Every structure is written in C-alpha cells, then in structure tokens.
Amino acid sequence: MGGHRGTWGSQAGFILAAAGSAVGLGNLWKFPYLCWENGGGAFVATYLGAVVVLGLPLMMAEILVGRRAQASAVPAFAALGGPAWSWLGVLGVLAGVVILAYYTVIAGWSIRSFVLCLEWSFGGYPPDAGARFPAFLADGPQQVLLTTVFSFLTAFVVYRGVGAGIERASKVMMPVLFAILLYLLVTALRLPGAGEGLRHLLEPRFQDLPPQGVLLGVGQAFFSLSLGLGAMVAYGSYLSPQERIGRTAAWVVGLDTAVALIAAMVMFSLLHSIPGLPDRVSGSTVAMLFVTLPELFYTQMPGGTILAPLFYVLVAFAALTSTISLGEVATSYLVDRRNLPRGRATILSASVIWVGSVACALSLGAVPALSSLRVFAGKEGLLATLDHLAANWMLPLGGLGTALFVGWHLPAAAVASELGIREGSPAFVLFRWALRVVAPLAILGLLILVLTGRDLS
Numbered sequence: 530m531g532g533h534r535g536t537w538g539s540q541a542g543f544i545l546a547a548a549g550s551a552v553g554l555g556n557l558w559k560f561p562y563l564c565w566e567n568g569g570g571a572f573v574a575t576y577l578g579a580v581v582v583l584g585l586p587l588m589m590a591e592i593l594v595g596r597r598a599q600a601s602a603v604p605a606f607a608a609l610g611g612p613a614w615s616w617l618g619v620l621g622v623l624a625g626v627v628i629l630a631y632y633t634v635i636a637g638w639s640i641r642s643f644v645l646c647l648e649w650s651f652g653g654y655p656p657d658a659g660a661r662f663p664a665f666l667a668d669g670p671q672q673v674l675l676t677t678v679f680s681f682l683t684a685f686v687v688y689r690g691v692g693a694g695i696e697r698a699s700k701v702m703m704p705v706l707f708a709i710l711l712y713l714l715v716t717a718l719r720l721p722g723a724g725e726g727l728r729h730l731l732e733p734r735f736q737d738l739p740p741q742g743v744l745l746g747v748g749q750a751f752f753s754l755s756l757g758l759g760a761m762v763a764y765g766s767y768l769s770p771q772e773r774i775g776r777t778a779a780w781v782v783g784l785d786t787a788v789a790l791i792a793a794m795v796m797f798s799l800l801h802s803i804p805g806l807p808d809r810v811s812g813s814t815v816a817m818l819f820v821t822l823p824e825l826f827y828t829q830m831p832g833g834t835i836l837a838p839l840f841y842v843l844v845a846f847a848a849l850t851s852t853i854s855l856g857e858v859a860t861s862y863l864v865d866r867r868n869l870p871r872g873r874a875t876i877l878s879a880s881v882i883w884v885g886s887v888a889c890a891l892s893l894g895a896v897p898a899l900s901s902l903r904v905f906a907g908k909e910g911l912l913a914t915l916d917h918l919a920a921n922w923m924l925p926l927g928g929l930g931t932a933l934f935v936g937w938h939l940p941a942a943a944v945a946s947e948l949g950i951r952e953g954s955p956a957f958v959l960f961r962w963a964l965r966v967v968a969p970l971a972i973l974g975l976l977i978l979v980l981t982g983r984d985l986s
C-alpha cells in the first residue's frame with residue numbers, strides 16, 4: 530500500500546471532500562426538525578455539547594486511523610489492531626448500507642422540489658403547496674422513481690471513483706451552497722417572528738427536552754459529522770502526512786455545525802413568522818426542508834424565484850457528496866476484503882442497497898405493512914425505523930469502538946506522532962482523556978440508560 534493510493538490535491542481539497550460528506554441532509558433536513566420536535570434550545574445545547582466532547586475527538590481519531598493504516602476501515606482496524614478489530618469496520622459497513630438505503634429516498638425529494646420550483650417560478654406559487662406533501666409521500670411509484678434516479682447518480686459517481694470529479698465539483702458547489710444559505714438567513718432574520726424563532730432555538734430550557742432528546746442529540750452529532758462507520762477513516766487514508774489532523778478536523782466540524790445552525794435558524798424564523806405554517810408542517814415535520822422553505826423563497830425573498838430551483842440543485846448535490854461517501858464505504862469493503870474489481874463491487878453494493886431503498890420509499894404510506902412497522906416508540910414505518918436504528922444505535926456503537934481502539938489499544942507514542950503533537954502536551958492529554966474515558970462513558974452510559982429505563986421515552 531502506499532504511493533499508488535494517491536492523496537487529496539490539497540488540505541482544502543480534503544476539508545471540502547470531508548465537509549462534503551458531513552454537510553448533507555443531516556444538516557438541512559434532519560437537524561431543524563429534530564430541534565423543532567425536541568425543545569429547541571435545549572436540544573441545540575445538547576447537540577453542541579456532543580459535537581465538542583465526542584464529535585471532534587472522534588473525527589480526529591477516525592482520520593488518524595485511516596492515515597496511519599493507509600487503508601479503509603475494515604483493513605485499517607485489522608492492520609493496526611489485529612483481525613478481531615475488523616468487526617468494528619464491518620459494523621460500519623452495515624451502518625453505511627442501512628443509512629444509504631433510506632437517505633437516498635429523502636435525497637430523491639430534492640429532485641422533485643427542483644422540478645416543482647421550476648413550475649412555481651414560471652407559473653406562480655400556489656397557496657396549497659405545502660398541503661400536497663402528504664399525498665406525495667404516499668405516492669409509491671413517484672417515490673420509487675425518485676429514489677431510483679438518485680441511486681443511479683450515486684452509483685455512477687462511486688463507479689467512476691471519487692477522485693478528481695467530486696473533489697473539484699465540491700470546491701465549486703459547496704461555497705455556492707454556503708452563500709445561498711447565508712442569503713436565506715439574512716432574509717429570514719428580517720421576518721417579524723425572527724426574534725421569537727431565535728429565542729426558541731437558542732435559549733436552552735431543559736425542561737422542554739424530552740429524555741430521549743439526549744440520545745437523539747448524540748446520535749445526530751455522529752450522523753451529521755459522518756462518524757462511527759469508517760467514512761472518515763477512508764477519507765483520512767488519502768490525507769497527506771504533512772497535514773495537521775487536529776486543525777483539519779476542526780475545520781470540518783466547524784463547517785458542518787455552522788451549516789446546521791444556519792439551516793435551523795432559517796426554519797425557526799420562518800415558522801414563527803408565517804401564521805399557520807407550523808400547522809401545515811406539523812403533520813410531517815420531516816418535510817420541513819421541502820415544505821417550509823419554499824414559503825421563504827416565494828413569499829419573502831427578493832430574487833427567490835431564481836434562487837429556489839438553484840437551491841434544490843445544491844441540496845441534491847450536498848446529498849450526493851454524502852451518498853457517495855456512504856457508497857464508498859460499502860464498495861471499498863468489497864474491493865479490499867472480497868477482492869472484487871471496483872466496477873463489480875459498485876454494481877453489487879448499489880443493487881443490494883437499492884432494494885432497501887425501494888422498501889423505504891414505499892414505507893411512507895404506499896404500502897401499509899411497511900408504513901406501519903413499529904420497532905421504536907414514536908418511529909412509524911421502515912424509513913423512520915432504519916434512521917433511528919442507524920443514527921442512534923449503530924453509529925454511537927461504532928464511535929464507542931473507535932474511541933476504545935484509539936484511546937486504549939493504539940500506543941500513545943504512535944497516536945501523538947500521527948497527530949504531530951508532543952505526548953505530554955495539554956492538547957494530547959485532553960484528546961486521550963476524551964477518547965479513553967469521556968467518550969466511552971458518555972456513549973455507554975447513554976445506551977444503557979435508554980436500554981434499561983423504559984420510562985425514559
């Protein structure tokens with residue numbers, strides 16, 4: 530291994546690719562509605578705590594493992610820790626498959642929103658736009674079609690290799706996405722309810738946080754930062770040895786958190802400003818990104834008719850830079866461990882995942898058996914069930930394993946030299962403590978609490 534693996538073009542290239550994986554539907558679609566459903570500011574505070582205490586150290590840990598081993602997760606854990614540790618990589622591959630299956634369904638909605646926005650930009654924004662959403666959810670053929678299109682896009686990019694294409698495109702599209710989001714924020718902050726919205730979002734009132742909220746906040750931190758399944762191990766394996774892992778990881782974590790917060794500020798300002806909007810959304814809070822936001826574009830924003838379709842192209846792109854990193858996890862496993870050529874590996878993994886996606890697409894009302902599936906309290910249907918399973922159980926478990934691996938199993942000297950800091954320095958001591966004690970106790974404690982305390986939910 531070594532030379533032929535190639536590296537990112539520059540530090541900025543890695544940061545944008547890793548941020549491309551991190552920034553996605555988790556920030557734009559999931560974070561705002563989780564905030565809305567879990568007490569606003571209290572959830573945000575929990576989330577930010579999880580990002581700092583668990584997210585940053587684990588981001589550094591995953592990158593470190595990948596760069597040291599020069600390999601993707603399964604072979605990396607095996608090479609640095611022995612074959613027993615490769616189960617950690619395998620758990621990650623499974624999580625990647627589960628997430629990709631349902632993520633593709635939501636990603637497909639961005640294509641529909643794009644087409645609808647074109648229609649609205651030319652024909653006008655109908656007052657009942659939001660009310661049509663439930664019927665769309667239950668429209669099986671349309672859901673399957675959109676999912677299939679997005680699965681195909683993902684497989685196409687993974688098939689061709691992540692290389693120049695995605696890194697270059699990320700460098701152009703991610704900054705445009707950031708710019709549009711900032712413009713959305715400026716517009717939303719001028720609305721009459723913005724102050725109330727921000728207070729709801731930023732003022733932590735912990736009595737409003739449902740007990741499950743802590744688990745959801747931790748799970749969301751893993752999900753949003755693409756941690757706990759080896760995606761950052763794989764991306765880290767292409768990072769050049771000169772780069773400082775701490776600084777690079779801080780950039781990725783910072784960008785991801787900023788995008789999530791901005792998206793939530795926009796949604797909350799809107800929901801507190803437009804009468805009746807919260808009711809229209811409440812039936813399907815998960816649809817916030819696709820139902821709430823068009824109101825801002827079409828009723829409040831100068832130039833909104835031009836920006837709306839463009840925005841959903843960028844949402845699709847943000848989702849795509851995330852799905853390819855998920856697809857890469859499954860594909861590189863088949864390449865590295867099952868010795869399949871890249872093309873065959875892509876087609877095989879994409880086909881298996883597509884079957885799961887179709888089932889998820891039909892679990893939004895089209896097929897009753899799939900839509901009424903109920904494993905976790907309050908999570909109805911296959912899509913919601915898989916989302917809960919992956920984000921709140923599989924990823925934290927993967928993170929727990931990674932923390933134990935880097936904190937206890939890897940020699941301190943190796944970890945310090947990979948990070949480029951002295952073994953005795955305060956930063957190193959903090960990092961080690963976070964991985965050895967804080968992260969394992971926090972994750973394990975939380976999982977045990979939720980497992981044993983039925984009354985928690």
Ligand code: PHE
Binds near residue numbers: 752851
């Ligand atoms: N982080 C991505 C998002 O927030 C989702 C993702 C999870 C991507 C895990 C890769 C791995 O949308």
